Amino acid sequence: MSNEFSMQNIRQQMLIENAKQEIIACNSISERYGLALSEAEIKELMECRITALKNTGRVEFGNGILPKLIYSFCDSPYMEQDNYSHILAELQDAFYNFKNDSEEQFSDDEIIEYMVNIFNGKAQGSVEYLTQLSIDSLYRYGSESVNPFHTANFEEAGDLF
Amino acid sequence: MSTCDNSTNNLTSVFQFTEEEYQHYLTKLWDLLTWQAKRKIGIDSSSMPSEQADNLLESILYTLSIVCEEDNLSPQKMLEADFHELIRRGWAILDCKRRELYERWNTLCQNAPNIPNVYYVTTLKNIQQFFQSYDLYYQAHEIPCSIDYPILSPISEEIKGISYIEEYVMRVGIENEFIHCFPLENVLRLLNIATEDYLEDYMNLCDFILTNAIGRTLLNNSIDITDTLDNMNTWDNTAALDNTFSLVLSKPDIQKLSLFFSKRNREEILESLLSALETLCRHLCYPEENIPYFSEALTSLSIRIETANNTECLGNVFHYSAFQSPCKLQ
Numbered sequence: 001m002s003n004e005f006s007m008q009n010i011r012q013q014m015l016i017e018n019a020k021q022e023i024i025a026c027n028s029i030s031e032r033y034g035l036a037l038s039e040a041e042i043k044e045l046m047e048c049r050i051t052a053l054k055n056t057g058r059v060e061f062g063n064g065i066l067p068k069l070i071y072s073f074c075d076s077p078y079m080e081q082d083n084y085s086h087i088l089a090e091l092q093d094a095f096y097n098f099k100n101d102s103e104e105q106f107s108d109d110e111i112i113e114y115m116v117n118i119f120n121g122k123a124q125g126s127v128e129y130l131t132q133l134s135i136d137s138l139y140r141y142g143s144e145s146v147n148p149f150h151t152a153n154f155e156e157a158g159d160l161f
Numbered sequence: 162m163s164t165c166d167n168s169t170n171n172l173t174s175v176f177q178f179t180e181e182e183y184q185h186y187l188t189k190l191w192d193l194l195t196w197q198a199k200r201k202i203g204i205d206s207s208s209m210p211s212e213q214a215d216n217l218l219e220s221i222l223y224t225l226s227i228v229c230e231e232d233n234l235s236p237q238k239m240l241e242a243d244f245h246e247l248i249r250r251g252w253a254i255l256d257c258k259r260r261e262l263y264e265r266w267n268t269l270c271q272n273a274p275n276i277p278n279v280y281y282v283t284t285l286k287n288i289q290q291f292f293q294s295y296d297l298y299y300q301a302h303e304i305p306c307s308i309d310y311p312i313l314s315p316i317s318e319e320i321k322g323i324s325y326i327e328e329y330v331m332r333v334g335i336e337n338e339f340i341h342c343f344p345l346e347n348v349l350r351l352l353n354i355a356t357e358d359y360l361e362d363y364m365n366l367c368d369f370i371l372t373n374a375i376g377r378t379l380l381n382n383s384i385d386i387t388d389t390l391d392n393m394n395t396w397d398n399t400a401a402l403d404n405t406f407s408l409v410l411s412k413p414d415i416q417k418l419s420l421f422f423s424k425r426n427r428e429e430i431l432e433s434l435l436s437a438l439e440t441l442c443r444h445l446c447y448p449e450e451n452i453p454y455f456s457e458a459l460t461s462l463s464i465r466i467e468t469a470n471n472t473e474c475l476g477n478v479f480h481y482s483a484f485q486s487p488c489k490l491q
Contacts, residue, residue: 059214061195062207099208107205 019046019063026067030074034081041085048089056096065095065108072112078125090127091115101135114142182240193244194218201299216300223302223321224251255297258323263292265330274340276348280363284310285333291326311365312336314457335451336367342445343370343406351408355480369480371438371455372462373408376479378437378444379421380414410481419475422466431463 020042027036049064069091098111118141123129197217202209228251270285287306294305302321312332352359355369422430442452469478
């Protein structure tokens with residue numbers, strides 16, 4: 001049987017076609033913040049998604065994590081139209097890496113929440129800072145940003161407790 | 162090629178789809194896999210590791226193959242069917258198989274010969290773990306237990322999931338039934354002679370008994386080195402079989418067997434073994450339908466006999482005791 005019809009190729013075709021429409025729909029939200037993705041950028045992000053999934057050894061069912069990333073990050077003060085597509089690609093890569101590192105212990109929403117908190121907080125818009133974090137640090141800094149009184153180690157909290 | 166692709170190709174190679182049918186089949190399979198994956202990972206995640214997805218696909222393919230086998234589905238019927246309904250049908254079949262197999266395993270344990278070989282006993286106990294851990298929904302192809310005891314005719318590694326355990330239980334049952342044809346004290350006596358420690362050794366119990374019983378049958382029928390296959394087929398199976406249950410041979414018995422085999426090539430040796438087995442089973446009232454199970458073992462035995470005989474080491478194949486008196490010929 002021809003390799004053209006292998007499971008991998010069917011999977012890729014479906015990933016691209018189905019997700020594209022949803023991402024186009026995301027523009028209607030991100031445009032309020034002056035951000036939008038062109039068709040070419042969407043196509044590139046789709047290909048980055050396939051590469052990222054391959055590199056991290058993951059399979060995605062449904063339209064992918066990109067729409068959630070767009071909705072979560074589009075209101076970030078550090079997002080600009082110039083770097084929008086590039087940062088989304090980096091965030092997408094980072095997400096799949098964190099997902100692997102977490103050994104499925106964190107849900108998608110939790111990881112994205114931590115990423116947003118750090119990107120807008122400690123990282124000050126630096127994707128490089130964010131992507132270099134370990135999963136433990138992502139959890140620690142990401143959840144601290146949610147609750148400044150939260151700490152994984154109560155001994156570090158000092159007199160507060 | 163990933164495990165995923167290999168599995169789809171294994172199933173479809175049986176059905177010989179056209180390329181269009183194959184694409185249609187893959188699309189439906191992907192849809193089913195997506196549905197199953199979402200059931201497994203829930204709403205919290207949109208992705209899973211590839212290994213987990215491949216595992217899930219293996220489970221789906223195994224389940225679908227069970228349905229096709231059980232319901233005798235043609236390729237067309239399978240392609241036209243709703244795969245979600247097929248998988249549910251598969252789960253029902255697997256659940257039924259699990260319950261039936263549990264009963265058969267229980268019976269097997271109750272009727273096992275009282276030979277406390279550690280691998281034999283442990284493996285039979287370990288199969289209980291299979292019933293506790295078998296996940297027919299997401300890992301139907303897995304065998305979640307340790308099967309250590311070697312059977313006479315190994316099962317192909319292509320057989321997966323509950324099908325493997327079904328086959329294993331059946332084959333152990335066949336071997337047990339054969340062992341039960343002989344008095345336990347004779348069996349234990351043979352095992353004591355044939356092995357260093359039959360309680361701890363990694364070995365198949367039936368192998369020794371089958372080999373020596375066939376040797377005994379050949380001897381009991383007053384074998385002569387001039388015996389042709391035609392003559393063997395006319396042996397009177399009611400006569401001269403008093404010593405059938407005496408499994409331990411003597412050194413003169415080995416010498417007689419050696420002379421018998423020395424004039425025969427491998428094919429003729431195999432034919433004589435098969436003939437002796439049929440004679441033996443008739444005498445023991447052992448079910449005829451089980452005889453083909455031993456044919457693979459006899460093929461291997463014929464090779465061992467030929468090799469051992471050429472190096473005058475037949476005593477390493479048929480086990481004997483220096484204190485055993487020779488078979489008295491009728």
